[in-house]
Amino acid sequence: MNSMLYSSLLSVLITSAFFWFNLILGVLVVGGVLVFLYLRLKREEAHKRELHVQMGEKVRELHEVRAELEVCQKAAERANRAKNEFLVNMTHELRIYLNVILGYTQIFSKDRLSKKQRKALEIIYRNSEQLLLIISDILNLSQIEARTMEREEIDFNLRRFLWNIVELIRMQAEQKRLNFDTEFSPDLPKRVHSNEKRLRQILLNLLNNAVKFTKTGGVIFRVFPITHDSRIGSRIRFEIEDTGIGIPYKHQQNIFQPFYRVTKTLTNTEGTKLGLTISQNLAHLMGSDIQITSKVGQGTLFWLDIDLPEIAEDEETVETETTTNVVVGFKGPLRKILIGDDRYENRVVLKEMLLPLGFGIIEAIDGFDVLTKAAQHRPDLILIDLTMPVLNGFEAIRHVRQMPGFEDVIVVGMSVSALRQIRDENVRAGSDDFLSKPLHFDDLLVCLQRHLKLEWLYEQNQADDAEIALASTNSEEGEQDL
Ligand code: ADP
Secondary structure, eight states, rough: OOHHHHHHHHHHHHHHHHHHHHHHHHHHHHHHHHHHHHHHHHHHHHHHHHHHHHHHHHHHHHHHHHHHHHHHHHHHHHHHHHHHHHHHHHHHHHHHHHHHHHHHHHHHHTTTOOOHHHHHHHHHHHHHHHHHHHHHHHHHHHHTTOOOOOOOEEEEEHHHHHHHHHHHHHHHHHTTOOOOEEOOOTTTTTTTEEHHHHHHHHHHHHHHHHHTSSSSEEEEEEEEEEEEETTTTEEEEEEEEESSSSOOGTTTTTTGOOOOOSSSTTTOOOSOOOOOHEEEEEEEETOOOOEEEEEEEEEEEEEEEEEEOBBBOOHHHHHHHHTOOOOOEESSSSSEEEOOOOOOOHHHHHHEEEEEEEGGEEEEESHHHHHHHHHHHHEEEEEEEOOOOOOHHHEEEEEEHHHHTOTTEEEEEEESSOHHHHHHHHHHHHEEEEESSSSHHHHHHHHHHHHTTTEEEHHHHHHHHHHHOOOOOOOHHHHHHH
């Protein structure tokens, strides 16, 4: 009995011990797992915190880099603005001096000169014009970079425009003993509307290059319409082909990059290496694209197509064309012109252009002087430099317009700056017209004729008069002989 009791007690004890052992083991395992999970969570949180801190640092670094970049960008923009300002100022200064050189060349060309003197004068004139082109090149490039390139479109005579270009290039070709041929289609429109200056710049650059990179043979300049639409006008192709050194295929697309030159050994000729870059940019601005095909040792062909809307001939065209005769005076009463310019040389150039034609000239040295002299002399027309000290041209024009009796006096602003803002400001100030410097004598004459309604006297007329007088004397003599 007792042994049975013991054995059942023992089994109970063993069972309960086993139960407790299992329970404790279970608790320990679960606890272990929980501790493990807790520690892992903690570690992950710590890792997250660390990542957060690292991310914060990276973000801060990024902000710092961005701030530095912004500072650098602003500095670069400032430097670029300063460079563009410098270029504008420099080209402005150069144009001032060229105005005097070109002005005097034009004045002397009206004198009776020997053949040699006339040739020399022509060379000075052409070279000064070329210098002017280079100056505009530099200005253009900075304007293209600053995206402030002007789009100035005018009506012009296409054939006259082409022949002026040919004249410039022919001389260079002759100097290198190269042929220079032109093939201008008879179907070209006579008068067109486009950006004449830009087109001239592109063509001159391509033609200059053709002559520059050709040693034997020659250059052909072709211009012909490829399509014609009575509403839109003609699409004209300009081709410049040479028998020069040619451009290897792999270089053909790169030559439009700034400062790109094919090889030093092949072409060590002088140049800014900007010509094609500017030309291609200008062509794009005109809705075109310069194309090229070339074979080394055989030659190169550059071409571009430009839309040139045709303009009907008007009275003004006829008027302008007659000014190719030498003007020596005008019919009718004396006309007084007040020249307001702070630069002595500029006043002298204008005076020398206008005095021989019989105009009465009054000079003013700044804006205030313009007002005083205008009140004193009551001129018919005032030519006024827009960038004068003391009282600048714009202010002077505004004051003139408010002076009693001066509401209708003709005022023409002049400036060496080719910027659109200057012209717009000139109109806003109350000016009637604008002349850009360096002054071209013909432009000045057209402007005076238009505003003063002048009827010119030409050298031709005088010669005709003299011939008529001579003829009548001869016939009288003849009659007497009879
Ligand atoms: P530049 O004439 O001042 O060198 P451009 O931009 O006008 O600069 O021309 C870039 C380069 O393209 C020239 O240096 C020359 O190597 C090449 N090139 C241009 N036109 C011709 C041409 N008609 N024939 C051969 N090479 C040319």
